[in-house]
Amino acid sequence: MTTSTLPKADRRDLQMLRMQQQVREIAKEEKKEVIGIEQIDDEEWVIVSKAQSNDTFQxxxxxxxxxxxxxxxxxxxxxxxxxxxxxxxxxxxxxxRGFGTICMNYLKEIAWKENCGIEGNIAKRDWGHVERLAHFYKKHSFDISLDVEQQNGRIRWFGQ
Incomplete structure (x- = not known):
């Protein structure tokens, strides 16, 4: 029997056990911090963590x-x-999958607490899915400027 063929209650229980194990494992890792647990849909849970090294973080x-x-x-x-x-x-x-929205919400929370704006670039390598990116950033209240000729762009968020 695979995980996907288990009854819904059993899948949920298995995810809860894995969540507990994963939180412990992530917390053991140097420079990682569990910052949240989110439910994607009726059947899926995810752990959100942050790792920071000097001025960069994930x-x-x-x-x-x-x-x-x-x-x-x-x-x-x-x-x-x-x-x-x-x-x-x-x-x-x-x-x-909703993962980008979860990560963006946590990034915006970090920016808000630290009184920061958020910026970024849309690179030429992203141009094949620029409509999806524009939709994503607009959904998260970013200002977007695109240069269609150069196939690049800029995004900015100043808090809301």
């Missing part, structure tokens, strides 16, 4: 639907810059 998601392997399932990487700005370096992971 907001990471680990799914509780499978055992912890020491790596993240989704990550938003950012760095502190001058003028009270957090700069988004990269967002990595499977799109359209």
């Amino acid at each position: 907001v990471m998601i680990n799914q509780c639907s499978h055992p912890y392997q020491g790596t993240w399932d989704f990550v938003l990487e950012a760095e502190y810059q001058e003028n009270h700005t957090l700069f988004i370096d990269d967002i990595k992971g499977e799109p359209c």
Whole structure:
């Protein structure tokens, strides 16, 4: 019997056990801090953690639907810059799962607490999915400017 064929109550119980184990494992790791636990839908839970090294940090998601392997399932990487700005370096992971929204909400909370704005670039390598990116950033109240000719752009959030 695979995990997906277990009854819903058993899958939920298994995720709760994995969540407890993962929180302990993540908390043991140097420079990592569990900052939240979120429910994606009726059946999926994730652990949100943060790792910081000097001026760079990551907001990471680990799914509780499978055992912890020491790596993240989704990550938003950012760095502190001058003028009270957090700069988004990269967002990595499977799109359209809700993980980006969770990470962005935590990043905005961090920025709000530290009185920072958030900025980032949309690079040429992202142009193949620029509509999805624009939708994502607009949903999170970012100002977006795109240069279609150069295939790049800039995003900015100043708190709401």
